[in-house]
Amino acid sequence: MNVEKIKSDFPVLSRKVNGKELVYLDSAATSQKPRHVINTIVDYYENHNANVHRGVHALSEEATEAYEGARKKVANFVNAKPDEMIFTRNATEGINLVAQCLGFGKGDEIISSVMEHHSNIVPWQMLKSRGVTIGFVDINDDGTLKMDDYEKLVTKKTKLVAVTHASNVLGTINDVKKIAKIAHDAGALLLVDAAQSVPHMPVDVRDMGADFLVFSGHKMLGPTGIGCLYGRRRLLEEMPPFMGGGDMIKSVELEKTVYNDVPYRFEAGTPDIAGAVGLGAAVDYLAKIGMKNVREHEKKLVNRATKELQMVETYGHAGGKGGVVAFNVRGLHSHDVASMLDENGIAVRSGHHCAQPLMKRLGIISAARASFYVYNDEEDIAKLSASLKDIINLLKKVA
Numbered sequence: 001m002n003v004e005k006i007k008s009d010f011p012v013l014s015r016k017v018n019g020k021e022l023v024y025l026d027s028a029a030t031s032q033k034p035r036h037v038i039n040t041i042v043d044y045y046e047n048h049n050a051n052v053h054r055g056v057h058a059l060s061e062e063a064t065e066a067y068e069g070a071r072k073k074v075a076n077f078v079n080a081k082p083d084e085m086i087f088t089r090n091a092t093e094g095i096n097l098v099a100q101c102l103g104f105g106k107g108d109e110i111i112s113s114v115m116e117h118h119s120n121i122v123p124w125q126m127l128k129s130r131g132v133t134i135g136f137v138d139i140n141d142d143g144t145l146k147m148d149d150y151e152k153l154v155t156k157k158t159k160l161v162a163v164t165h166a167s168n169v170l171g172t173i174n175d176v177k178k179i180a181k182i183a184h185d186a187g188a189l190l191l192v193d194a195a196q197s198v199p200h201m202p203v204d205v206r207d208m209g210a211d212f213l214v215f216s217g218h219k220m221l222g223p224t225g226i227g228c229l230y231g232r233r234r235l236l237e238e239m240p241p242f243m244g245g246g247d248m249i250k251s252v253e254l255e256k257t258v259y260n261d262v263p264y265r266f267e268a269g270t271p272d273i274a275g276a277v278g279l280g281a282a283v284d285y286l287a288k289i290g291m292k293n294v295r296e297h298e299k300k301l302v303n304r305a306t307k308e309l310q311m312v313e314t315y316g317h318a319g320g321k322g323g324v325v326a327f328n329v330r331g332l333h334s335h336d337v338a339s340m341l342d343e344n345g346i347a348v349r350s351g352h353h354c355a356q357p358l359m360k361r362l363g364i365i366s367a368a369r370a371s372f373y374v375y376n377d378e379e380d381i382a383k384l385s386a387s388l389k390d391i392i393n394l395l396k397k398v399a
């Protein structure tokens, strides 16, 4: 991988922040966008813009072709079929769609885990009013899931197991294939939150055994406002629509409506056409680099970061973890650490990372987090490490 060349494809990475070269270490929150994605979106608006699935005029046909072409690209990227791929706004919307449409009722159980992002906890909690109960798998000290908990918690009453493929805080990559087997053996379904895995490693929905899988375009070099829900076709066909309106129907009479086929049934109203087209371009860009290469590159970076960041407390020590390092400087709030790093042009996220139950489980209120992607290199980590050393030295002087 030629990181220097890749870096030059991202216009924003050449800007300065606080007079310093930007070091962007917040890709787990959202990734930067390469020129190819930006230009594709501009080209779409400048030359092809029209609504999809309706007009017979040239622009409408071109827009439909571009939108459906993007669906094919994204489906292919995770080894799904286009009609199993629903465009959503983001990973969060995909999870809410499943929560609202799968037909949960009294007595159903859902098993989540303590390492989940709020988006894989709150939509399930919202079903409590229907009499649904939720169980949570715990973590070990190294930040891996307690696999024994699945054996204990997943029962005949379990309708769905919801788990993240990769943790946005700990970096742990979970053995979802094994979890799929436990879920399926008990007659339950598996939903995989792949918001932090699809952008960073090869993902194959079939090999994994996922019944549903969600991800967001904006974390994988694509624009904001577009995401995907993969669902096994038979399941999607049995599910009622999420929202009603245009495009999700075959015919409407005042008394009744015949719904459209999957996946259109789940895409009510004018979709984010430019977003989908931009995501298609992002997938092309990533596929050209090769997802195995992306994964290997991030492994190298996270190993280097783990070695360098011995002077701070870090969270999540699973072997082969993803490109995320959450940490705290003793005596400082993570927001203060992030602000001090920002003065040096280094962008990291701080706070609870939308994972408050995990923070509680770790016995902390917040953490700073450096997260890596295709445009980061070892020099970025060296800069982070040097800045953290400066912060710690400054603290010693003040104390």
Ligand code: 7TS
Pocket: 028, 029, 030, 090, 091, 092, 093, 117, 119, 120, 164, 166, 167, 168, 193, 195, 196, 216, 349, 353, 354
């Ligand atoms: N699941 C995981 C594992 C995530 O990390 C995130 C976003 C989401 C779901 C939700 O994605 P969205 O695009 O629907 O909002 N995670 C983060 C983060 O770690 N910092 O900012 C957003």
